[in-house]
Amino acid sequence: MLESFRFLEFNFPWRSYQANLLKHFNTHIEDNHFHVIAPPGSGKTILGIEIIRKLNKKTLVLAPTLTIRNQWENRLQTFFTRDEDFEPFSFDLKAPKDITFSTYQSLHAFYKTFEDKNDYYAFFKKHNIQTLVLDEAHHLKNAWWTCLIDLKENIPFHLVALTATPPYDSDRTEVAKYFKLCGDIDDEIAVPDLVRETDLCPHQDFVYFSKPEDxxxxxxxxxxxxxxxxxxxxxxxxxxxxxxxxxxxxxxxxxxxxxxxxxxxxxxxxxxxxxxxxxxxxxxxxxxxxxxxxxxxxxxxxxxxxxxxxxxxxxxxxxxxxxxxxxxxxxxxxxxxxxxxxxxxxxxxxGENLLYKSLSNSPSKLKSIVDIVKAERENLKEDLRCVILTDYIRKEFLNSQKELINSIGVMPIFQFIRSSCSHKEDLAVLSGSLVIVHKSVLEPFNKIESCDSFSFSPLEIDADFLVVSSKIKTKNSIVSIITKLFEDGDIKVLVGTKSLLGEGWDAPSINSLILASFIGSFVSSNQMRGRAIRKDADKPDKTGNIWHLACVDITDASGGRDVEVLKRRFDAFVGVTNNDVPFISNGIDRLNFPEHFLEEDIDVLNEVTLKRAKDRGETTKKWEDSIGKGTRLTKDVRLFYIGDKPFTRQRQLYYFDAIRFFVVELMLAISVFYVEFILRGINLVVQRGVLYFIYAFLAAFLFSFGLKLYRAITLYVKHGYLYKKIQNMGLSILDTMVELNYITTNKEALIVTSSLVNKGDVSCSLLGGNAYESAVFSKALSEIINPINSPRYLIIKSSFFRKRLDIENFYPVPEIFGDKKAKALVFQKHWNTHIGKSKLFYTRHKEGRRLLLKARLAHVHNAFKKVSKEVMVWK
Known part of the structure; x- marks a missing residue:
């Protein structure tokens, strides 16, 4: 052990979810990677320091900002030392010590100083740095990636990656680069774990819809x-x-x-x-x-x-x-x-981009924000702490009447709230280049920092509001002053930019967050959302309302592009459902919105939403009830029922079609083929009796039509119990994972479950596995049931029944099993056991390419349909 690390020890008891993650650390680090997803408030930094201590190697910690970099050193000294500070640390990348804290920008700049990259590698070898910690690793989609992957490919490291949200919604190339550097996800701390331990407050997402302007x-x-x-x-x-x-x-x-x-x-x-x-x-x-x-x-x-x-x-x-x-x-x-x-x-x-640009910035959303602020103020009164985050400042509307405003931004939001809501003295603006406060907060402002250090210019359109700018460098930055005023309740509604307040800014008192940001990934959306779900030590009964805005395209039954973008973002959010019997899941489906939007229903939906948002006690109760029903988040694969008719009606049609076909064929056969049998049967009746005739007739009937009857019944049963087939696919995947050593959990503890949910959808998941095993399983199953893309191997089994039931006859071998023929054969073996005999084809040869094309064309009607999705469910 490094001598200096001997004196590092966590001074407090570990939370149960933290202890569980650390318990499996030695297994996960065997491949020299430890990739963890942990939401805001879960103690990522503290866990990172404990992992550094366990690895016991000289370490370089990289963070996206100086603020977050400094937090690492602060957490190290606060939580891991007792009598004296830890001395052998450095903030200077050029002069590293036992633990060096730096930023991605600094490493990238350092990398560019080396003309000969061998000198770059030699630097790290010389200083014996053997552990890399990547904090907020989702930031690695840009140029910072280059200097890191170059380092990783030339020097062996223990690499620890910590993130709240992997960049799943980036393009495939960026996602591939991210996982190439960070490795597969090893473990995850779930939001329900933190709510149960009271490290996050109970919370709920709400969507407020608006109709476009004429x-x-x-x-x-x-x-x-x-x-x-x-x-x-x-x-x-x-x-x-x-x-x-x-x-x-x-x-x-x-x-x-x-x-x-x-x-x-x-x-x-x-x-x-x-x-x-x-x-x-x-x-x-x-x-x-x-x-x-x-x-x-x-x-x-x-x-x-x-x-x-x-x-x-x-x-x-x-x-x-x-x-x-x-x-x-x-x-x-x-x-x-x-x-x-x-x-x-x-x-x-x-018209995705053209129409989306129009609807995402629709002024109708400004009216939505006013409605939400009014409702939250009426409900919470003096306890309201509302933050509204958006993308642009739009200073051109600094002194505009709201009637002249035609886009969304900090100033448009400010002007609408200022002119439409009571208690305007509660309102303030905080952004990187513009700060506005009401004159009523000058006295508490002066108590925090002397007003003499700032200039206050009255707003032309409303002299009660003052534009604040700093004259000199002060002890407290303007951000920290406004934050303190907000925490103390002198400011209750704060409008700001996501770039300043979306990540790293901490104000635990926030109990209402309105996300009026429409650009960027769900990574940034989840980071912004994390501002509102932190616990407030001063108010242990805090609940958080997170508001999302969507402008409905009333010419599109599905709601249009703005609604679709919101649905995708919700895949990153885990929360309680609105059901009478609630459970914890991700995705917008948990809010029970209609699949089709009618213009006349929008106002009703908003009224119901405001009513639900008012009952914060019900939100707390739903979390309490839901958490007790499970122990961990598990990935479900949902196969959507996409028939033209409702599921129950479609199943009846298959049933009656099968029976009707069988009866018609039977009557025709009797009338044509059995006439002679019946005529001859007269002799049988005379010679051997009626009973012998009946036996002979039944034998002939079963010989001719028994198989058809069996197939007709099977047709109905197979359609009615499709989830059993999906479960068998899951068992094929699980057995292959076990044989190929993708499983570290005891197989006896693993269960593949499958069931019908909603109105004909099929849900399938692997229970009992860790986060990595669950992710591999769900990804493989999704590849099998989704429209075929370009797998290396195809499994083919055609039959009349599969065509009649519109079930794929061509199945891709999942990518994780398809990189080598030996693995594909293992998968085929288990497929044959659970599904039935099949043929395996390599699609990179001419015949295989032809079959791949046929597979795509045969089911080309699914090309633009969302056949399945992966859903996180607390079980």
Missing amino acids: LEINFIVEYRKKIATFNDELIEDEAFISFLKAHRFYKSPKYHLEAIYSNTEYFSAILIFLNACGISIEKEKLELLGFEGDETIQFPELQLEWLGVLFQNLLVSDRELLIDHEVYLMRLEKKLRQLDVFRKRKVDFI
């Missing part, structure tokens, strides 16, 4: 009309149809199979468009792609998504190979630019 609605309607007209005209456009029929993929597919295999979406879009035009696709083309003579493809409708795929390739990806048609393509491009669907080499017929 101008926004007209813009959306006109946009959709233009696209619909273009679509209708295109289907009748003989020139475009002829152009596609002459495309090399359609005209001569057998000469372009490799290109088709590598871009099946493009080829699918061509076929789907031509099919929508009434063009019959020749069987020879389909046979070339692997379909038998009597097989057909059920082409989906020509959705705008398919039109987008088609034109993205025609105008961008495939354009160089269509150079002979450049004049025609230029005309198409011009038309799309006029429609506002082609910008920056990106085709978008849905």
Whole structure:
């Protein structure tokens, strides 16, 4: 042990969730990685210091900001030393000691000073630094990654990564880089653990919906009309149809199979468009792609998504190979630019970015904020501590009347609250370049720091408010002064930017948080949300309300892009459901919003939401009831029921279709084939009696129709008990994980559960495993049941029943088992045991590529449907 580490010891008892995480540390660090997810308030820093102590190596700790860097040293001296401070630490990367605290920016700047990177590696070897700790590791999506991965690939390290939210919503390349550096997730501290231990307060998320302004609605309607007209005209456009029929993929597919295999979406879009035009696709083309003579493809409708795929390739990806048609393509491009669907080499017929930009910044959300502040003030009165976070300051509205405001930001929010709410003296603004307070707080302000050190300029539009600026450097920064005024209740409603207050800022008294931020990932959303769920030592009964805003596109049944973005962000939030019998889960489904939004329902939804938000005692009770029902967060894989009819009705139809088919066939057979049997049976009756005749008839019946009867019954049972099939898939995955040593938990403690939930969805999960095992299991199952992408191996088993039940006949071997044939064969063995016999195909050979294309085309109707999702549930 390093001599200096002998005197480090945690001075307090470990929380149960912290002790449990540390108990498994030795197992997780065997691969030299320890990657932990821990929410704000869980003591990540303290856990990190304990891990440093356990590893007993010279350590470099990296943080995203100087504030967080300094917190590490503070926690070290406060919680791990007794009689004297720990001396061998450094803040200087160039002069490291036993523990060096620095920032990612500093390391990146240090890295750039070395022309010869061998000198960079030699520096760390010379100083014998053997442990790297990456705090708030989700920040590693940018250039800081380079100097770290370079170091990791050239020097062996123990690497400890700590984060509240992995960057799952970044693009695949960034996510891959993140996990390449940090390793797979080893363990996770769950929010319910912290609420149970009172380290976080009970809390609930609420969504307040708004309707677009008339101008926004007209813009959306006109946009959709233009696209619909273009679509209708295109289907009748003989020139475009002829152009596609002459495309090399359609005209001569057998000469372009490799290109088709590598871009099946493009080829699918061509076929789907031509099919929508009434063009019959020749069987020879389909046979070339692997379909038998009597097989057909059920082409989906020509959705705008398919039109987008088609034109993205025609105008961008495939354009160089269509150079002979450049004049025609230029005309198409011009038309799309006029429609506002082609910008920056990106085709978008849905209008996601165009319409989202309009709705996400809709002034209607300013009215939502006013409604929320009024309701929270009426409910909490003097106890209100509300923070509103947004993206931009928008100083141009510093002295604007609210009627002139047409976008959202710090100043628009301030102006709406100032002019619409009572108790305006409670209001203040805190951002990096603009601070505004009410004149009534000058006296308590002066008690914290002399007002003589600041200048206070009256706001032109309302002299009761003062713009604050510092004259000289003071002991307390303006941020700490405003924070103290907020904590003391002199300020009750604080409007600020997420860049200043979203991460690292600490004000435990916050009991109402309004997230008016619409850019950035759910990483930043979760960080902002963490401000409101911290416990308040002065108010142990605190509950936190977190408010989210969404402007509903009333021309879209699903609510539009703004609602969709909010739904995705909710995947990162764990909380209690609104059910009568609550449980803890992630995702927006826990709030029980309707799948389809009607304009007339929005006001009713908001009234119900405000009523629920008022009953904070019920929020506390739901957490208490829900926490007792489980012990840990487990990943569920949800397979959505996506039939055209309700699940129960669809199952009845399959049942009655099967029975009706069987009865009709039976009657026809009796009338045709059994006439002779019955005529001959007269002799049997005469010679051997009626009983013998009946036995003979039943034997003939069972011989001819017993199998059909069995299949008809099986058809219904299989559709009604699809969750059993999913469970068998899960068992195949689990047995493969065990055989390939992906499991460290005793297999006897592991259970694969599957059940029907909601209105026909299937839920499947692995119980009893650790976070890593649960993540591997759910990822593998999701890959199997989702539309096929590009697996290295396919498992194929076709039958009449699977086609009739619309269950995939082609299954990808999950990526974790598909990197080597030996692993794929192990998976196939267990698949055969639990599912039935199958064939394994390698998709990188010609035959395998053909089958892969067939697999995609056979189920092309699922391409833009959300087939499944992973859900965190406390069990």
